[in-house]
Amino acid sequence: MTDAASQPGSAVVTAAPPAGAGPTEADWTAAVAAVRQLPADARVLLICHVNPDGDALGSMLGFGLGLRRLGVRRLQATFPGPPEVPEPFRGLPGLDLLVPATEAYPDPELVVCFDAASESRLGELADRLTGAGAAVVLDHHASNTGFGDVNLVDPRAAATSVVAEELLARLDVPLDAGIAECLYVALTTDTGSFRFEATTPAVHQMAARLLATGIRPGDISRRVFDTRPFGAVRLFGEVLGRARLEPAAAGGHGLVWTYATQDDLARHDQRPYVLEALIDSVRCTAEADVSCVVKQTTTGEWAVSLRSKGAVDVSRVAVALGGGGHRFAAGFTGRGTVDEVVDGIRAELPGALLNPTNA
Numbered sequence: 001m002t003d004a005a006s007q008p009g010s011a012v013v014t015a016a017p018p019a020g021a022g023p024t025e026a027d028w029t030a031a032v033a034a035v036r037q038l039p040a041d042a043r044v045l046l047i048c049h050v051n052p053d054g055d056a057l058g059s060m061l062g063f064g065l066g067l068r069r070l071g072v073r074r075l076q077a078t079f080p081g082p083p084e085v086p087e088p089f090r091g092l093p094g095l096d097l098l099v100p101a102t103e104a105y106p107d108p109e110l111v112v113c114f115d116a117a118s119e120s121r122l123g124e125l126a127d128r129l130t131g132a133g134a135a136v137v138l139d140h141h142a143s144n145t146g147f148g149d150v151n152l153v154d155p156r157a158a159a160t161s162v163v164a165e166e167l168l169a170r171l172d173v174p175l176d177a178g179i180a181e182c183l184y185v186a187l188t189t190d191t192g193s194f195r196f197e198a199t200t201p202a203v204h205q206m207a208a209r210l211l212a213t214g215i216r217p218g219d220i221s222r223r224v225f226d227t228r229p230f231g232a233v234r235l236f237g238e239v240l241g242r243a244r245l246e247p248a249a250a251g252g253h254g255l256v257w258t259y260a261t262q263d264d265l266a267r268h269d270q271r272p273y274v275l276e277a278l279i280d281s282v283r284c285t286a287e288a289d290v291s292c293v294v295k296q297t298t299t300g301e302w303a304v305s306l307r308s309k310g311a312v313d314v315s316r317v318a319v320a321l322g323g324g325g326h327r328f329a330a331g332f333t334g335r336g337t338v339d340e341v342v343d344g345i346r347a348e349l350p351g352a353l354l355n356p357t358n359a
């Protein structure tokens, strides 16, 4: 065990990288050292962001399976909030690593965070950062605040799993089918199944490495993206039927939006996760650059998803309204009525145009 990994406050601290640059060699070296120098009985806690998506869960569990291969025995993975894994991810390898947030080690020797741009995305688990010997952050949000002792943040990476794969390689952990399936789910989630701009040659090369382990992309995609209960199909019909198109919004680039309430979910006997896929149906709208789904989480509170096709930086809108995300995919927590939430978005759109003179 190094001092770095065992003593709070003495961890190897690397300076936050300049915006846009990926991790430095010093960052990678520090991250590798934080893992390699753990004693045999060290407790390691993996945390991903609240309301976890495929990248959060996939990069965390894939990395966790890699640590297990390295011989780490006291290993937990967790996320804030209710310990419910959304149905599409219930086939992921490594789910046995998951524990409810309430059972997570209070003061582990090492914490590793996945896909969270800031401590606020770790909810009630943020206190583990101060209780830990060292905190390593793996992420790809340009807005990452550098809240770890070691920050492996690459805004050019298509998914956090890209960073996780590189760290596993530097730890000499070979890919096996379990690790590969987790990283593949993460990569396909965040690239929209290789459709988004971040789908570089390097992304396809990584996919090739993952597929070479023998994982079955057809089965995985069907489970993760193309399966939902009949009640969710009916719910989508209703919610899409109330979508509104505002061609004049966003400087004439157009806004399309809809909303779903808890009552909608209850009427169709559905869990909130089914609403995550809604934005993909709404953002198809040809007449709008910006799309939005407002999902009620509790009375007067809404999880808002924003997408753009390129005219608007929706992360600016989300940040202005207390959230975050990427240029073309962002979100925030809205408060008030649906109309108040959408009014707030509409007001921020003109200031978030990427090329206002062409509006």
Ligand code: AMP
Pocket: 053, 141, 279, 304, 305, 306, 322, 323, 324, 325, 326, 329, 330, 331, 332, 333
């Ligand atoms: P979603 O629409 O939930 O798929 O989220 C799209 C992106 O926005 C994700 O990459 C998140 O990083 C970010 N995001 C969503 N909700 C929030 C939030 N409440 N606070 C900060 N970032 C968020």
Ligand code: MN
Pocket: 049, 053, 055, 056, 115
């Ligand atoms: Mn995510």
Ligand code: MN
Pocket: 055, 056, 115, 140, 158, 159, 160, 190
């Ligand atoms: Mn991600």
